[in-house]
Amino acid sequence: MPGATRRPVRRRADVVAAALDLLARVGLPDLTMRALGAELGVQQSAIYHHVESKQALLGAVADEILARGPRRRPRADAGPLDVLRLRCEDVRAAVLAYPDGADVVMSMWAFGLGGRSPVAEVDALLGSAGVPAEHVTTAGRTVLHFVYGHAYDEQSRAQAARAGIVTADAPADFATGLGIVLAGVRALAEDGRAGGSQPG
Amino acid sequence: MPGATRRPVRRRADVVAAALDLLARVGLPDLTMRALGAELGVQQSAIYHHVESKQALLGAVADEILARGPRRRPRADAGPLDVLRLRCEDVRAAVLAYPDGADVVMSMWAFGLGGRSPVAEVDALLGSAGVPAEHVTTAGRTVLHFVYGHAYDEQSRAQAARAGIVTADAPADFATGLGIVLAGVRALAEDGRAGGSQPG
DNA sequence: ACCTGAACACCGTTCAAGT
DNA sequence: ACCTGAACACCGTTCAAGT
Numbered sequence: 247m248p249g250a251t252r253r254p255v256r257r258r259a260d261v262v263a264a265a266l267d268l269l270a271r272v273g274l275p276d277l278t279m280r281a282l283g284a285e286l287g288v289q290q291s292a293i294y295h296h297v298e299s300k301q302a303l304l305g306a307v308a309d310e311i312l313a314r315g316p317r318r319r320p321r322a323d324a325g326p327l328d329v330l331r332l333r334c335e336d337v338r339a340a341v342l343a344y345p346d347g348a349d350v351v352m353s354m355w356a357f358g359l360g361g362r363s364p365v366a367e368v369d370a371l372l373g374s375a376g377v378p379a380e381h382v383t384t385a386g387r388t389v390l391h392f393v394y395g396h397a398y399d400e401q402s403r404a405q406a407a408r409a410g411i412v413t414a415d416a417p418a419d420f421a422t423g424l425g426i427v428l429a430g431v432r433a434l435a436e437d438g439r440a441g442g443s444q445p446g
Numbered sequence: 447m448p449g450a451t452r453r454p455v456r457r458r459a460d461v462v463a464a465a466l467d468l469l470a471r472v473g474l475p476d477l478t479m480r481a482l483g484a485e486l487g488v489q490q491s492a493i494y495h496h497v498e499s500k501q502a503l504l505g506a507v508a509d510e511i512l513a514r515g516p517r518r519r520p521r522a523d524a525g526p527l528d529v530l531r532l533r534c535e536d537v538r539a540a541v542l543a544y545p546d547g548a549d550v551v552m553s554m555w556a557f558g559l560g561g562r563s564p565v566a567e568v569d570a571l572l573g574s575a576g577v578p579a580e581h582v583t584t585a586g587r588t589v590l591h592f593v594y595g596h597a598y599d600e601q602s603r604a605q606a607a608r609a610g611i612v613t614a615d616a617p618a619d620f621a622t623g624l625g626i627v628l629a630g631v632r633a634l635a636e637d638g639r640a641g642g643s644q645p646g
Numbered sequence: 647a648c649c650t651g652a653a654c655a656c657c658g659t660t661c662a663a664g665t
Numbered sequence: 666a667c668c669t670g671a672a673c674a675c676c677g678t679t680c681a682a683g684t
Contacts, residue, residue: 256667256668278656278657278658279657279658279659280656280657280658288667288668288669289668289669289670290658290659291659291660291661291668291669291670291671292667292668292669294658294659294660295666295667295668296667299658299659300658300659352595352598353602355599356598356599356602356603356606357602357603357605357606357611358603358606358611358612358613358615359606359611381619381622383615383616383618384618384619384622384623384626385622385623385626387596387599387618387623388592388596388618388623388626388627391591391592391595391596391599391623392588392591392592392595392627394595395552395591395592395594395595396587396588396591398552398556399555399556399587399591402553402556402557403556403557403558405557406556406557406558406559411557411558411559412558413558415558415583416583418583418584418587418588419581419584422581422584422585422634423584423585423587423588423591425630425634426584426585426588426627426630426631426633426634427588427592427626427627427630428630429629429630429633429634430625430626430627430628430629430630430631430633431626431630432633433626433629433630433632433633434622434625434626434629456648456649478675478676478677479676479677479678480675480676480677488648488649488650489649489650489651490677490678491649491650491651491652491678491679491680492648492649492650494677494678494679495647495648495649496648499677499678500677500678
């Protein structure tokens, strides 16, 4: 190994960081424990000293993808739904920054192994916007389902195109789709303020 | 030998049907080509005589899951968005009827290998509801992203719970989430009628 | 045309053994 | 504590050969 520099201590964070680098270079299907071992300069079995399983590793990768994403400051006069739109665009940018990033984050979020970091702020913004407390969790999931689902769709279609599969469909407009979801959220908030029932 | 008595011919449809049965019994992770061969009483390599690859098979499985789903008749006085709600509930019922059904349908749809069957009717209903033509495709994808994303979430959490992973979150309310998306669609339709810009 | 039998090139995970 | 080396029990896919 010419110029092999042995790192003093390998920690879990090193394994996760190497997994991110590997994901960026080769994509999720080639992010194998063997390839990750090679990336770290150890046997694949050594990885299990730092993470319990590949799924747990991917949960940490999902969290790191979100943590590395942008976090733009809202304008001073921005309302809660304006800030929410900004956060959704930031989350989208975060998952699009890595190949299969939306796949990793969405599946780990659904599996309860990661991807929870945007939830608290999204829910808080929905509450500020006037969404009734009993519907905040559901509304937050609806917003994030759209953001992740749209990004997943976009990355999958790009991957399919690379694999030579005809898709024929034009890419869907994120801004318009998010506008639809946020308009529905606004209706739910106004409905809550008026003391009415669910939107329908 | 037309008309001659011979062993039952295995066709592609038989392979797909057997894959559905196997999916129902063991779930997607255990739906392997070897297990499918055993289900059909042939070697795994024989399956490749009827389908090009496992991905192509899963595309056909996705289409079949949707085709086997319910298709309720709308009431005579139902408007386009009422019918759309009914269709969304039907699609949801279809994918929830099989373990990992939402995963299969969503990923094959995103990959362009199946799951396209609800798109035409959803888009037609959105057009009838007054969504501007240039936004119909995007609105349709937004609706289906929600339906698939919600079902995927629900099935994943159930699977995580079975695997002993703590999820803590209550299941999100489908009716409320769909109400949010449809309220946003209505706002887009009214906006289109008023000649205004995108909702926001 | 349809299928077998065997192989190829991989996986994630485990574990006794080393240091 | 951290890692090696080797194995275990699998994958999807290919292909010459049979019928």
